[in-house]
Amino acid sequence: MAQLWxxxxxxxxxxxxxxxxxxxxxxxxxxxxxxxxxxxxVKMLAKQxxxxxxxxxxxxxxxxxxxxDVESGKLEITSEYEDIHSFVEAVLIDRIGDAxxxxxxxxxxxxxxxxxxxxxxxxELEETDALVKKLMTVLExxxxxxxxxxxxxFTHLQKAQPVTLAHHLGAYFEMFRRDRGRLGDIYERMNxxxxxxxxxxxxxxxxxxxxxxxxxxxxxxxDNSMDSVSDRDYVxxxxxxxxxxxxxxxxxxxxxxxxxxxxxxxxxIDDAYSTGSSIMPQKKNPDIAELVRGKTGRVYGALMSLxxxxxxxxxxxxxxxxxxxxLTFDALDTAKGCxxxxxxxxxxxxxxxxxxxxxAKNGFTNATDAADYLVGKGVPFRDAxxxxxxxxxxxxxxxxxxxxxxxxxxxxxxxVFDEDIYEAISMKTCVEKRITRGAPGxxxxxxxxxxxxxxLAGQQPWERK
Ligand code: ARG
Numbered sequence: 170m171a172q173l174w175x176x177x178x179x180x181x182x183x184x185x186x187x188x189x190x191x192x193x194x195x196x197x198x199x200x201x202x203x204x205x206x207x208x209x210x211v212k213m214l215a216k217q218x219x220x221x222x223x224x225x226x227x228x229x230x231x232x233x234x235x236x237x238d239v240e241s242g243k244l245e246i247t248s249e250y251e252d253i254h255s256f257v258e259a260v261l262i263d264r265i266g267d268a269x270x271x272x273x274x275x276x277x278x279x280x281x282x283x284x285x286x287x288x289x290x291x292x293e294l295e296e297t298d299a300l301v302k303k304l305m306t307v308l309e310x311x312x313x314x315x316x317x318x319x320x321x322x323f324t325h326l327q328k329a330q331p332v333t334l335a336h337h338l339g340a341y342f343e344m345f346r347r348d349r350g351r352l353g354d355i356y357e358r359m360n361x362x363x364x365x366x367x368x369x370x371x372x373x374x375x376x377x378x379x380x381x382x383x384x385x386x387x388x389x390x391x392d393n394s395m396d397s398v399s400d401r402d403y404v405x406x407x408x409x410x411x412x413x414x415x416x417x418x419x420x421x422x423x424x425x426x427x428x429x430x431x432x433x434x435x436x437x438i439d440d441a442y443s444t445g446s447s448i449m450p451q452k453k454n455p456d457i458a459e460l461v462r463g464k465t466g467r468v469y470g471a472l473m474s475l476x477x478x479x480x481x482x483x484x485x486x487x488x489x490x491x492x493x494x495x496l497t498f499d500a501l502d503t504a505k506g507c508x509x510x511x512x513x514x515x516x517x518x519x520x521x522x523x524x525x526x527x528x529a530k531n532g533f534t535n536a537t538d539a540a541d542y543l544v545g546k547g548v549p550f551r552d553a554x555x556x557x558x559x560x561x562x563x564x565x566x567x568x569x570x571x572x573x574x575x576x577x578x579x580x581x582x583x584x585v586f587d588e589d590i591y592e593a594i595s596m597k598t599c600v601e602k603r604i605t606r607g608a609p610g611x612x613x614x615x616x617x618x619x620x621x622x623x624x625l626a627g628q629q630p631w632e633r634k
Pocket of ligand 1: 192196252278279282486488490491492
């Protein structure tokens, strides 16, 4: 047992209590952030004359050495310490002696861990964002390639109206655009430095909190020390943003699983992203898509878990908050893994354009356009709806498409039908005439694609620094 306290205790901590309380097994993950925060803190202490220049220099050097040795594997973070903060401080004292004992001047583990978590999440926001952006780049390429790939658009999972693959994928582009927006928002809101808040009530040392904040690339210091040590809003926001990303991925996965079935055959998942069955030799299963869909629950669980942990917690720091870490690390690893896998799967997937187009043609997806045609000839929409409904029924009986009826047959339903009906309900017309902003017609899509390209060239808040 190696801990930073004990002066006021007369008994050893029970081993089970020690184990239950310790966090080293998971907070070792942010040794980098912990050391970076300590270096900034010590530089500030020296600048303020709270430590001598020499002490400051010695400590900073010691900390840099620890960082190097952990990175190179020379120094192992072992479970005998209570947490990562104790580990770093103990090694420092061991290496540089008395000066090391001054590292924790004007600081508490409460503001220290709040800082570590913020630094860690800031890095993770950036990494997650890069993965979402990569996925969007693949989407953008697929959209450019499929401006004229016709497919059925669905409502209620019933064929509704024809769209293009570019348009369908564009819906996901919008979802992920919002996801990136959320990641950027979180960064902007959380980017204030808690260090210097002490245990809860600040300190009596003349700290320069603005200086520490600047050294650590924050916009500035936080404004309330009690809030600073007990705020986990940004963790909750991150988990909510990750949950939304996972929700989007799982919807996309569900579609891919459906499209990959024998019944649809819209896509073929690459062999590298499929798995086989141990008993059925013919099987090629979409396991990756299913796993991504399945792992969504885990990330939602993390969000619910932390919301529940934080519920009803009185100010300021409470040990309950230590529970934020494992679930956040897991949610991040899960979401990042899913993003990377999904992107690879999408990038290598084959779209069967002919099957998609044939499917769009055989489900009466042009019925609305046939009704609109009649409206164009002066028939009130409600009557047109009825006429086309009867036409569809006739086609179902004949087992044919609207496009296959003869002009005589059309005219037996309404005399206003003319030769131009065929062109009016052709797949091409149905799609390409829909050119209001946001619609699937290629000319409308091109406006959006140009905007998307510009967007992908833009920057997130952390890149604008
Ligand atoms: N391991 C703790 C956490 O993750 C660090 C802060 C401990 N502070 C304390 N007063 N025990 O929240």
